[in-house]
Amino acid sequence: MKRKKYALHWGLALCLVYFMISCGDTGRGSTETAPLASWNESRAKQNIIEFVQAVSTEGSEEYLAPEERIVCFDNDGTLWTEQPVPNQILFSFDRLKAMAKEDSSLYDNMPYKAILSEDTSALKGLRAEDIVQIVAQVNASTALDSFDAAVQKWFATSKHPRYDRPMKKITYQPMIELLDYLRAHDFHIFIVSGGSVEFMRPISDELYGISRDDVIGSRMKIETVRSGDSLHVERKAQLEWNDDKEGKVTSIEEFIGRKPIMVVGNSDGDLAMMEYAAKQTKKTLMVYLLHNDGEREYDYAQGVLAGSLSEGLEKAKENGWTLINMKTDWARVFTE
């Protein structure tokens, strides 16, 4: 009896609070920004909203339970800019220079020497595998926490070579809004990127609200080493997994164990995961971001080192996938 009485009092109090909140909320609603506020009205925006409503509205024919609402985002060129070179390369070169202050032997060996001496002809001669070796060397660590801190510091203090903005702010505002919109509809968001997990995980929560365990990517070899009575994890200067093209499909199966219903990417490297995800009976949405805005960002048709899209675009047109036209569909590009 006594419990019931308290329940009534609490009920009344909470009722009042709820009432105030509900009025306040709606009051703000009139001036608050709608979802996807930085998106112009466009076919792409419409496709996204229709898809999200269809799979998340109970009673809809295409309704899917929340655990089935898996979406995979590429990172470079999809969530943040990847030009003139991917951010991980910028970081790696900066980090290599910092490392050389502690270990001058790096100056003696290629390919590190080419970067450290800023020898133009040696730089031009660098092959893809040299870049991989530099990235691996930089990612190698016996103290993972301090590596994380170095990545976080770099993002907090470095600026993009073209824009006068910190590296933290070269994420795309419309994509941040898309992440929020999907989360609000109980989608589970994963990053599936060619970039390495070592570089993305330390900042994925701050930049995207995506937790470390939901970041999938290329990765270095890890070893658990026992020395005496103590254990620690070491990261070797050796690429264990190149998370690109078909590799992205394999790692989706390994890390998520479920087919995504939505994939967002921008390059041919994302095509395999789109082909994989598109082939199922559930409703799906495949989305390509087209970089055609040389003024505000980059026009990839002018030639790019990374992120080109040709086969993927053909397939997208063939299959009626959604294309985001950066130039016309986005009212704003970067995060403020």
Next chain:
Amino acid sequence: MKRKKYALHWGLALCLVYFMISCGDTGRGSTETAPLASWNESRAKQNIIEFVQAVSTEGSEEYLAPEERIVCFDNDGTLWTEQPVPNQILFSFDRLKAMAKEDSSLYDNMPYKAILSEDTSALKGLRAEDIVQIVAQVNASTALDSFDAAVQKWFATSKHPRYDRPMKKITYQPMIELLDYLRAHDFHIFIVSGGSVEFMRPISDELYGISRDDVIGSRMKIETVRSGDSLHVERKAQLEWNDDKEGKVTSIEEFIGRKPIMVVGNSDGDLAMMEYAAKQTKKTLMVYLLHNDGEREYDYAQGVLAGSLSEGLEKAKENGWTLINMKTDWARVFTE
């Protein structure tokens, strides 16, 4: 103005609904069970509650943000019974028999022949690597969805060899309650098991409320195969990763990318992840379940094929880790 008026009406309506719900809820509250209801009052229960309160109560000196509340559970012998042999072995033998009906060539080759012909001397001669090969052969699949369905069907229809209960109900009720309790305090729960992900993922949500991507374990080799215009994922009859001992630490780093603050296990195979997790400045809790209840479950001191605990127990005592005494700490063992 119009918007505001609707807001008031909705506010009133929702207020009424809320009022009804809040009264109803509290009414039920008086008969509802407390957390960890199947646990007797014990040192283990007290340690768990104290730890959870300390890291999850704002203002506590040992408070940790939700994203830091990572807990890793072993599965076999920790969340469900692993005797007389681990469930995955029971499943694999059943599945092998079903496969042999389609592919009689399995009868011609060891080690499959030993199982299929039920040849006692051949069975006795099976080595650990033979068992691994059988499990790998069974897990191999070109149609992952139908393999999932086979696992789910097996759990729904098979019974445990000792207990007259379906395989779905050989999970430990006190551990299910512990999972609920941790979730209610915003812990992120992962399984880190020697069992294979192929076998655990299809039932982890139903049995434990743990989603597929939070299940880490041994795994078979996966390949993404392109044939013509189509892509599919194949699982090979080849063990890619043995998730045991130091291997569990490596896969925690690979899949979670963050040190757990709590680890729950039952065997020497879980010791490495406990040693790893215990070494940090944050508050931690390492928990071993002791199987000493031959009447209701198994007394491992009588000899077991899998799950023995000796070095781990020494370390636990040395470090003051928490020990769950199944016989005295659990009022009930299995899920109803």
